[in-house]
Amino acid sequence: MEINEMLFLAIALTTVLSALIVALSKKIIYSAFALLLTLIGFAGLFIYLSADFLSMAQIMIYVGGILILILFGVLMTQRIYDPSQITAHNSIWVSLAGGIAMAAITGAVVWLNPWGKTLAKDFEYSTSRIGSELLTKYLLPFEVISVLLLAVLIGAVYLGRSREVHK
Amino acid sequence: MIQLNTFLIISAIVFSTGIFTILYKKNVIGILMGVELILNSVNLNFISFAKYSDAQINGQMIAIFIMILAAAEAAIALAIILNIYRDRAMVDVTLIDEMKN
Numbered sequence: 001m002e003i004n005e006m007l008f009l010a011i012a013l014t015t016v017l018s019a020l021i022v023a024l025s026k027k028i029i030y031s032a033f034a035l036l037l038t039l040i041g042f043a044g045l046f047i048y049l050s051a052d053f054l055s056m057a058q059i060m061i062y063v064g065g066i067l068i069l070i071l072f073g074v075l076m077t078q079r080i081y082d083p084s085q086i087t088a089h090n091s092i093w094v095s096l097a098g099g100i101a102m103a104a105i106t107g108a109v110v111w112l113n114p115w116g117k118t119l120a121k122d123f124e125y126s127t128s129r130i131g132s133e134l135l136t137k138y139l140l141p142f143e144v145i146s147v148l149l150l151a152v153l154i155g156a157v158y159l160g161r162s163r164e165v166h167k
Numbered sequence: 168m169i170q171l172n173t174f175l176i177i178s179a180i181v182f183s184t185g186i187f188t189i190l191y192k193k194n195v196i197g198i199l200m201g202v203e204l205i206l207n208s209v210n211l212n213f214i215s216f217a218k219y220s221d222a223q224i225n226g227q228m229i230a231i232f233i234m235i236l237a238a239a240e241a242a243i244a245l246a247i248i249l250n251i252y253r254d255r256a257m258v259d260v261t262l263i264d265e266m267k268n
Contacts, residue, residue: 022200099190
């Protein structure tokens with residue numbers, strides 16, 4: 001077994017196991033920190049798929065942005081002195097049934113579908129290609145999504161301001 | 168060993184875990200974490216198809232747009248969650264049912 005395959009196995013196991021910790025942990029703050037490991041594991045997997053730009057974007061957007069937001073949310077909404085609220089969950093059997101049904105569907109699709117011939121592409125730096133694609137073929141979605149981000153910015157500020165301002 | 172199916176299996180496991188998380192958690196932020204897991208596994212699928220069955224890198228472009236949408240979704244969702252918490256002093260989805268009756 002080569003060294004990069006062992007590293008791949010370690011990254012994949014970390015990703016999957018910490019995703020399970022996110023799902024099964026009793027305390028929401030543990031879930032948040034396990035989500036950190038999952039997101040970093042995904043960034044590592046992206047490198048194996050020659051997506052170096054996306055790997056860095058994953059760390060900057062997810063770990064640096066979304067996870068910090070989620071941690072803020074956890075810490076601002078948690079009633080830490082009420083253990084019954086912290087450990088409240090829905091029925092585990094119903095949820096497990098849903099998860100296993102989803103796993104069966106996706107597993108069946110992965111196994112039964114003939115994926116055809118796969119290309120054997122070497123690792124290539126993708127940043128310059130992404131840049132030129134973004135300004136030629138994907139120019140319209142790029143512009144539309146900038147408008148969307150402006151709308152999200154205004155909406156988040158509107159939703160997040162305090163009530164006293166309204167009166 | 169590292170081939171298309173490996174990534175698809177990892178992605179399927181994480182996707183199912185995300186569905187399980189959404190069903191299992193009562194905390195709104197826990198559900199948001201499940202959504203993030205699902206979005207990440209979809210991204211992994213797109214990028215692995217971009218490497219293994221596409222001469223271009225269209226999958227990576229779509230993954231970029233998914234990331235942007237995920238960031239926007241998380242920002243708006245947390246603003247809404249903080250508003251709910253300010254009104255009700257709890258974030259339990261099974262108790263937020265004012266519009267039911």
